[in-house]
Amino acid sequence: MALDYTFDAALADRIASEKDADTRPMFVTAKGDGISPTEFGEKVSQTAAWLVARGVTSGDKVAVWLPNKLEWMMLLFACARIGAVVAAVNTRYRTAELQHILKSSGAKMLIFEGRDSRADFYRLISELDFSELADLKELVCVDADAAALPPINNIKIGLFSPEEAHPEADTVGTANSPILLFTTSGTTNAPKLVMHVQRAVILHAYNCAKALEFDQDGARFLSVMPFCGVFGLNPTLAAIAGRAPVYLHTEFDIELLVKDVKENAITHLFGSDEMYQQIWQRDREALKHARICGYASFTPGIEEKMRHIAENRVPLLGLYGASEIFAIFSTQPLNLPIEQRLQGGGLPAGGSQAELRVRNTETGELCAENEVGILEFRAPTNFIGYYRNEEATSKAIDADGYFHSNDIGYLRGDGTFVYLARNGDFLRLSGFLTDPKEIEEVLEQDEAVGKCQVVGVEYKGKTRPVAFVIPIDPGKMPKEDVLISEAKSSLAHYKVPLHVIVIDAFPTTESANGLKIQKAKLRDEAMRYIKDAGSS
Template sequence: MLTDRFSLQSLIRTEAASPAFVFDGTPVSPAEFAERIEQTAAWLAAHGIGRGDVVAVWLVNRIEWLALLFAAARLGAVVAAVNTRYRSAEVAHLLRVSGAKLMVVEAAFRSIDFAAILADIAKDEVPALRQLAVVGADAIPAHWPCVRFDAFERPYPPAPPTQDDIDLPVLFYTTSGTTKGPKLVAHSQRTLATHAASIVQALKLDPQRHSLLAMLPFCGTFGMTSLLGFIAAGATIHVLDAFEAAPAAKILSACRITHSFGSDEMFRRILALTDAPRPFPHLEICGFAAFQPGWRELAAEAEARGMSLFGLYGSSEVQALFSIGRGSDAFADRIEGGGWPMSPDAKVRVRDVETGELAAQGVSGEIEISAPSRFLGYFNNPEATREAITADGFFRTGDIGHLRGDGSFVYETRAGDAMRLGGFLVAPGEIEDELKSCAGVADAQVVAVNLKGQARCVAFVIPAGEPPRQDALTAHLRERLAGYKVPARIYVVDAFPVTDSANGVKIQRARLRGMAMERIAAE
């Protein structure tokens, strides 16, 4: 039998007085949302989707996206979330690995030409795909037959009875890309619903008092997890189809939003639009992921203007909002990545990457997590799943951090970005912060390279006005840091190489390492 408490359907509070969602000013009540789910389940069933079938969803943030996820759960099917930033190779990889039979796709959105991207994919690259369903048009130019997604426009025969296995996959997220392409992270209704309930309890969400601005894409865990938490709370969710600072600022102010989650760059852009000393007085929590240099300075400015930023931690494998800072934390602690796990049943430990032993509090190592929010595994990739999960069920995050000793932890950096210098594990941010305190330095990034058989760090700085002299910067660092942390080279650049992700703009540290080696070789 279906364990209602752990189903996605159980999250919908149809008795709630507040709207479930507001899309572009149009409210959708919980009852209307439940009806949309039934309509979508009927539509999917009429188009041959049933238990175990995979539907790829390539949409911006719209009610159809959510109805498809909940309807798939109703039928025992699976949604594969497609990042709207993906291009042909990435879309083809996801379709091929997931085995999706059907893709629901936008007709068009702003500058994204979905049809042109699909035209670059050969039919034999994705043999399982049978059909496209188009939102907003009858068809788009494509190699596959097209139908209109008209679930809300005309009736279909009712869907079969609700499926009863809440531990089967229901949603695939994609991991960050690798040379072999992204892996598909499988979650069940149980992992999604239990984590949503944990968020409600940890954040003490009150449907009468709290509301969410959803400005992150639903295709990623950061956007989806925050959304599910507020659905579970019965609180109103105002949705942006895609992030833009001006509409976000307008909704934050006009709708008295209390919570929002996003990247540091999103909040930076929102704050830059207004000179008001306290532009968003109703905001209580802004959970942010630090992807850009200068995030500490941003947090301080935001704090002074009444926008409290909270550091957090998450991943596709353990879901976003796995943990977050607390209002009772000291400001410097509250804005650090990591924080306190949402679930009382979550366990976090740190393993010394050199010895393989568990590390004491304050000692940096790889973060390992056991929690009800943990993924089922990587879809159709048992080898990668075995490598990622320990014998006692902890997920090896590939992130470096340390325990504080009070139940919270600190995320420092990705394991690939951490530097082993002078025999010690060093987070690049420590050196970057010192560089940014120097006159003439606007931003800094530090990477490790192999220099004459030794691991050394190299810095790239963006000047503030007249470019600073390397010898002056080096002298300052020698006074402030251990010798092994002082960069072997400091290069001045106009900008850092960046890449767009579903959740924001990120520095391409691998490219920086390549640039460092190229410049050293040229010497």
């Protein structure tokens, strides 16, 4: 491939490098239709021409509010060609979240699906406050019946129809052109918009294609995580770079997922720990063709189940990623012992291009190997900043070009690293940096406890742990005094929870990768509980 790392160059390379580019599928849609590289290239050209005809030009922002449809990829590659920028919108978002990303990005066009099994997107758009969205000029629906939808705020609903004849669009986008805006998770504050340029996206795709062997014979990828987040988009682009066919899933359906994984001999799959557990429960033969099953830990309390699956020869690998440095930034090597390869972190896909260091949270000095601190990353695939937020950018990227992740981890010394938790989730108790999982695992051993989460709160000048537990059986409630007694017999005194609070469910928020537990809300609830209980 040419050194000019653009989406156009990557697509041209894909078409030119395959003898059967007219017949071999590049994508397989949810309906089972195969789309060859040549066909996809034609669709990209049509989409670019359609966008220009609708007035989209270089630098304009196009908000894409779609599931994992072929149209998502067509729009991404087409925007790259004309120098426009895709603002990726989570299909789980509702009006307030949509309002934020449209306002923050200054999107000129919003492309959406009319409705799906979960939401009426047209209705949600109609609830927007358009007085704050002066830049939004076009509303476009991908559904065939878009013409029947009434205008919103005097904006006629257009139909996404790239097959219409329009003059061919000029190639304007370059390797240094911005192409993507991703939202951060936003569990405590309004999400920031992470901006990436074409060079970074495409370079990372080729790095991952080689590092994760998407370029090996017989590789097949099933794309189930949503494209609106890096966990869904980056592996898909890596598969494209590696010439592995991509099987598209527009929504999570475990029965269909298992069926497609088996029937299509899927070799590469990425998702959450809960997803793999569901696959394993449905059919233990489903992953027999798998070569790499990358996963992130989103569900507390199922570590033992994941270890059991890995022990049965499923190639599960822990990984690491962030919107700022991409997903599958790193994966644990398969040749590590199971306990080590199931940890988050791993070996960077960029190899020597990626530089890592760890900083002590107390002294500010760099950490030695195996010393826990804040992870910092420098790589040519890093984001260029938070869009329209210079203050946040200057705090996240230092003068040396390192991104300060605010994640806790350590370097192993063999080129790999271990991710432990978000900095705010780790606790410094009596001067010791403590993983809350140590406390959670002890409490989860009690027969009345299903799941546990531990947070730290300030109490009488010290940080103290407070545990929240969900009963395994609503008819048999966990008892605080019993759990604290059990903790005292197993843990150092400073790790013993100040209180154990029984709740029905953990507070969560939607992200592109699934549900995330809102630790900030748990901390607030812990403080209220302490105040009401009058702890001494």
